Amino acid sequence: MPESASTPRPAAIDKRRAILDAAVRVFARQGYHATRVADIADEAGVAYGLVYHYFRSKEAVMTELFTERWSLLLAAGEEVQKGTGTPREKLGAIAGFIFESYRYDPELMKVIIIEVTRAANSFGRTHLPEIRQAYDQVAQIVADAQRAGLFRDDIDPDFVGMSYYGAIEQLLSGWVFELMPGEDAEFERAREMVVELICGGLERRDG
Amino acid sequence: MPESASTPRPAAIDKRRAILDAAVRVFARQGYHATRVADIADEAGVAYGLVYHYFRSKEAVMTELFTERWSLLLAAGEEVQKGTGTPREKLGAIAGFIFESYRYDPELMKVIIIEVTRAANSFGRTHLPEIRQAYDQVAQIVADAQRAGLFRDDIDPDFVGMSYYGAIEQLLSGWVFELMPGEDAEFERAREMVVELICGGLERRDG
């Protein structure tokens, strides 16, 4: 948001957006630490100082990017968690959102995963509460399923939440750094495999 | 290793070791980027310049720490992979090594996980080959089990390798940042849960 009190002009909003979009590209290309504020300004076709007109600091730019997208993911997760469907479907939907998010905007998701979610020392520290919320959604789904007798109850739900995201983020890292093929078919396949791998170990074996 | 050609004096080796040990403590406390070379020297009780006598750069110190420990983990993994035992036992042993490693020297493992293994942009990039070797060991075990008909074969072994480590590293991060209790009993419990969670989804259900 502009630091100004009154309404910004429409053109101004475009510049602000341009800065954010440019930041995604540059962060994705060079990583947060290696990008200078000048790089962002150049990429956005904007003067250096304008970045500071719209954002308190370089860090604030990153925070804005993270929050914009993460709040969408959390909202989607909330929806799934409270909806109907089998636990397996719910967990599958959560993995699906994340993979879709990556397919829709790989650069942004790359930045979020690499610089925030898995960067426990820098942004990860700062945004821990929001990140944990996502783990908790998975844990909730598992706990509900355990209470309903659908999942075995000798595995701690919080534990599953962390493992589930750990696995998903690792796969995403694999795509990001081109260790694994990131073609369209792979996403659906990956989703199925995560669900199969985790739910397979959780569902009760008897009828 | 000292940059000198001839054999270093015994006392000199101590100083080198002191620098490495100090670096672990400081990296663990402040993170790699936030620690100055002066911090390492101070912590080691040694002059600033001596760090550069023994190491080419600050980065070289980190690399040495990582390589020292990681090669042990890889060797242990190799042993397990080629040994006898059920796939479940083998996977359990791999998780066990890592958790034991953390229990034995939490600060070093913290640094390795946070600054290398999960830091895909900095050291993770540089040491990718060694890191992948660890994933591949898990993948190998899974592939063998599939060939032996013990694990279902519709889940890609490489995929399991990444997921397995993803889950383990996430749990470690949890301990590191005190999101989860890190008491002794927890380690064994965690090991059992990872194995149960992953193997449960892999083992064939029929007799």
Added chain:
DNA sequence: TCGTCTAGATTGACTGGTCAATCAGTCGGC
């Protein structure tokens, strides 16, 4: 219709501080 006033938008040179790495030199054992 025009001047001019105002407030936000935009610019980029500059500052202040930080640190990795260097280097010229001292010390001590052999």
Added chain:
DNA sequence: GCCGACTGATTGACCAGTCAATCTAGACGA
């Protein structure tokens, strides 16, 4: 007196953030 161990002040590069100045576009009175 040689050689490696050791010292710490200095240097040189880098860069986030500041700031003073300029530029617009609409508001509003005459």
